[in-house]
Amino acid sequence: MVHMGQTTRPMETAFDGLATACLFADIDGRCQHLNLAAQNLLSLSARRARGQALARLLPHDALPAAVERAWSGQSITLRELAIDRVIDRPPLMIDCTISPFGAEASSALVVLEMTPTEPSFRMAGDAPFEAVSAMAAGLAHEIKNPLGGLRGAAQLLERELPRAELREYTQVIIREADRLGRLVERMTGSRQPLMRGKFNIHRVLEHVRRLVGAEAPIDVEICCDYDPSIPELSGDEEQLVQAYLNIVRNAAQAVVGGGIITLRTRVRRQFTLRAHRHRQVLETTVEDTGPGIEPALSARIFLPMVSSRADGTGLGLTIAREIIDRHGGAIDCDSAAGCTRFNIYLPMAEQ
Structure with missing residues (x-):
């Protein structure tokens, strides 16, 4: 068996640059390499992990069969695995994708891609979200019409006022009506019909990266970790x-004072x-x-009007979730x- 540490140092270096935690195992079920992200996730150095049995590093009943399937050429994702750790620490919760790696029989490996997860966040609170979201959208529609009347009345009043200092008050009314109008548009905009078409997800993310990069402070860095093989989405x-x-x-507002945002x-x-x-699902991660x-706030973060910032409207994540939900994600x-x-998570069209 060829050990990665002996013959494939350049490949190790390449995988150490990935933000995804990767563990490489040989046909004997022993670890050959942990990249840096996996070392951080498992709190274990690559040197100590090399040669250890998978059953010891990742004790879980479902893993042996999944690894066996990977050796037969299949890839499988196991969700929300509880991996026991040291005493007095809660289990490590991960999603784990096991895939074959390497074409040559003499150097073939399987790779385990591990993503930490927390079950309580996965699709949690769907019913409260839908109820509150529907209520907020209905309330927005109820506000919209009288708001237009209020603005129009202020404009008519402004024409009748003789002094400029009095017209300042009507300008306050108009500005506030416009601000509330924009807020209502944000609350209802995500319910517009979907205009479906084919597009590249990285084009979307790069566009977003440029927009946020232009408005974020100079000490906020936005990094990318893309899989270039991802096909177009619908x-x-x-x-x-x-x-x-x-x-x-x-994320940019969360790292005020300096920090890193990673798009993966x-x-x-x-x-x-x-x-x-689904045979394939696109996973995009925004990490800060x-x-x-x-x-x-964690359990309510996607509900309308929930924000950790004093100046926040609490609508950004609500709208994001609603759009993603409508795409089946x-x-x-x-x-x-x-x-x-x-x-x-967004479903990918079956090829």
Whole structure:
């Protein structure tokens, strides 16, 4: 058996640059390499991990059969695995995609791509979200018409007022009516009919990256970790730009004072999404190094009018989730101090 540490140092270096945690195992079920992300995830150095049995590094009953399938040429994704760790620490919750790696029999390996997850965030609170979202949309429609009348009445009043200092008050009314009008548009805009077409997800993300990069402080860095093999998706490109823009802007506001935002794309295989098994699902992750979301807000972060910022409207993530939902996808959040991840899942057309 060829050991990666002996013959493939350049490949190790390449995988160490990935933000996704990867573990490489040989046909004997022993670890040959952990990239840097996996070392951080498992709190274990590559040197200590090399040669250890998978059953010891990742103790879970479902893994042996999945690894066996990978050796037969298949890829499989196991979701929400609870991996036991040291005493007095909760289990590590991960999604794990196991795939064959390497064409030569003498150097073939399997790769386990591990994504930390938290079950309570996955599709949590769908019913409250839908109820509150529908209520907010209905309220927005009720506000829209009288708001237009209020603005019009202020304009008519302004024409009748003799002094400029009095007209300042009508200008306040008009400005506030316009501000509320924009807020209403944001609350109802995501319910426009989808205009589906083919598009490249990286074109969407690069557009969002440029927009947020232009308005973010200079000490906020936006990095990319893309899988270039991802094919075109089918959906409403314009609305998805808005969804991703809301999420990335949210991340940029979280790292005020300096930090890093990472945009990552991966394909998840044999993935269950909204009770439907998909052969392939696009996973996009927006990760930031901000202070994290307060635990009290975590379960409600996608609900309308919920925001951790005093000047926030609490609509950005709500609109993003609604757009993603209408594309048959899902969004979840995993947050801790120094690392917050929003994971967006979109079904890919069967090839």
